Amino acid sequence: MLGDAVFYGDVLATGGLDDRLTRGRVLRRAQELMADAVHAEHTFFSTCGSSLSVKAAMLAVAGPHEKLLIGRDAHKSVVSRLILPGIEPVWVEPSWDARLHLAHPPSAEEFERAFAAHPDAKGALITSPTPYGASADLRAVAEVCHRRSAPLIVDEAWGAHLPFHPDLPSWAMDAGADICVTSIHKMGSGLEQGSVFHLRGDLVPPKLLGMRADLLATTSPSALIFAGLDGWRRQMALRGRELMGGALELAAEVRAAVEEIDGMHVNDREDFCGPGRAHGFDPLPVVIDLDGLGVTGFQAADWLREHRSVVAHLTDHRRIGMQVTHGDDRETAGELLAALKDLARAAPGLDPAPRVEVSSPAGLRMPQVALPRDAFFGPAEDVPLDRAAGRVAAEMITPYPPGIPAVLPGERLAEPVLRYLRSGLDAGMYLPDPSDPALRTIRVVAGSGG
Numbered sequence: 203m204l205g206d207a208v209f210y211g212d213v214l215a216t217g218g219l220d221d222r223l224t225r226g227r228v229l230r231r232a233q234e235l236m237a238d239a240v241h242a243e244h245t246f247f248s249t250c251g252s253s254l255s256v257k258a259a260m261l262a263v264a265g266p267h268e269k270l271l272i273g274r275d276a277h278k279s280v281v282s283r284l285i286l287p288g289i290e291p292v293w294v295e296p297s298w299d300a301r302l303h304l305a306h307p308p309s310a311e312e313f314e315r316a317f318a319a320h321p322d323a324k325g326a327l328i329t330s331p332t333p334y335g336a337s338a339d340l341r342a343v344a345e346v347c348h349r350r351s352a353p354l355i356v357d358e359a360w361g362a363h364l365p366f367h368p369d370l371p372s373w374a375m376d377a378g379a380d381i382c383v384t385s386i387h388k389m390g391s392g393l394e395q396g397s398v399f400h401l402r403g404d405l406v407p408p409k410l411l412g413m414r415a416d417l418l419a420t421t422s423p424s425a426l427i428f429a430g431l432d433g434w435r436r437q438m439a440l441r442g443r444e445l446m447g448g449a450l451e452l453a454a455e456v457r458a459a460v461e462e463i464d465g466m467h468v469n470d471r472e473d474f475c476g477p478g479r480a481h482g483f484d485p486l487p488v489v490i491d492l493d494g495l496g497v498t499g500f501q502a503a504d505w506l507r508e509h510r511s512v513v514a515h516l517t518d519h520r521r522i523g524m525q526v527t528h529g530d531d532r533e534t535a536g537e538l539l540a541a542l543k544d545l546a547r548a549a550p551g552l553d554p555a556p557r558v559e560v561s562s563p564a565g566l567r568m569p570q571v572a573l574p575r576d577a578f579f580g581p582a583e584d585v586p587l588d589r590a591a592g593r594v595a596a597e598m599i600t601p602y603p604p605g606i607p608a609v610l611p612g613e614r615l616a617e618p619v620l621r622y623l624r625s626g627l628d629a630g631m632y633l634p635d636p637s638d639p640a641l642r643t644i645r646v647v648a649g650s651g652g
């Protein structure tokens with residue numbers, strides 16, 4: 203069913219791609235070339251997605267019961283790395299936009315405040331750019347960390363393309379970060395699960411990072427995924443600027459054309475950037491606000507997939523995100539625009555948008571009263587949703603995409619978050635991780651106060 207080629211290419215990494223003792227240095231050379239292409243000193247390939255890369259990076263910086271400063275808008279893969287070794291998170295507040303109901307990366311001042319309150323923190327982790335394309339002032343955050351000789355990890359899962367064009371937001375390795383993690387399968391053109399992490403400077407020894415990554419990695423990596431990473435590096439090293447330049451031009455045209463469609467508004471730099479909001483902006487994720495169309499992002503994404511075979515990379519209660527890449531051209535952009543115009547025409551005939559109860563930013567933040575590991579592994583019980591407020595969560599609950607947990611193990615549950623999740627689920631939100639996917643019950647720490 204899959205054809206021959208995929209199996210012929212699926213060779214063993216050791217004893218196939220290279221000889222028994224890896225004397226050809228095939229993987230090493232590919233990693234060195236990648237490091238050179240993206241201004242890193244060391245690069246590590248992973249065939250287990252950035253979900254593994256980010257865990258390896260965290261393990262290299264903080265161990266059991268050590269503190270790590272983390273932007274609260276972190277992806278769920280970060281949280282699982284808190285649960286397993288028992289790292290203590292010190293949450294750093296993102297820049298919340300209450301009007302757009304969006305979180306942008308935390309500012310350098312927030313990291314400064316967090317370090318002042320927790321001078322024993324071993325380092326910091328920030329997500330930039332976000333899946334919406336908002337980016338942090340990485341240079342300033344790195345400076346805050348380095349004043350204390352603490353390493354900065356950047357979860358740059360959405361930033362594989364950033365090193366290759368000056369009009370894109372700054373790339374973590376250029377901005378002074380110590381480790382950055384990137385999914386090549388997201389904004390690059392590797393195969394699914396292809397991810398890399400890069401290292402610079404002397405705060406994290408490369409051997410240590412390699413050893414910690416080895417704890418997590420598979421011993422049977424896919425040579426096809428490695429080849430996808432290497433092929434992407436070659437394409438970008440030779441033609442990155444031209445290809446990214448083309449994608450940026452196309453994205454600008456698509457953005458202007460979508461803005462003309464009645465009821466749609468494309469989030470642009472003015473929406474995202476400014477004091478108290480994001481520092482920079484990546485125009486390739488075309489994030490479309492559908493508030494004026496009276497449909498949710500969930501309804502719009504379902505309609506586009508079912509009726510026009512167009513897939514949104516991001517959906518939330520009021521937006522969809524369409525990803526323009528260097529693989530697009532006028533034809534694919536034309537198909538997207540035709541599909542969006544059809545959606546605008548069909549919208550009045552869709553069911554009225556179910557209301558998702560999104561609270562104020564303050565209402566969405568719940569106190570972390572226990573270590574994620576203790577809450578996750580300790581005695582737990584399932585309680586009905588309407589009796590969960592005040593109890594301490596023993597599980598993670600994550601609207602997907604974008605994959606930022608609304609509830610973490612160890613957080614004291616509050617009504618506004620429970621209402622958001624309940625109304626979101628009724629409106630079509632996807633929650634892949636709770637123990638009861640219908641959210642009739644929530645798993646909480648046994649005996650926690652209610």
Ligand SMILES: Cc1ncc(COP(=O)(O)O)c(C=O)c1O
Nearest residue numbers: 251252253277279329357359385
């Ligand atoms: C910010 C962020 N970090 C990490 C990941 C995990 O990446 P991967 O899917 O490559 O495992 C994702 C996935 O969506 C993400 O959005």
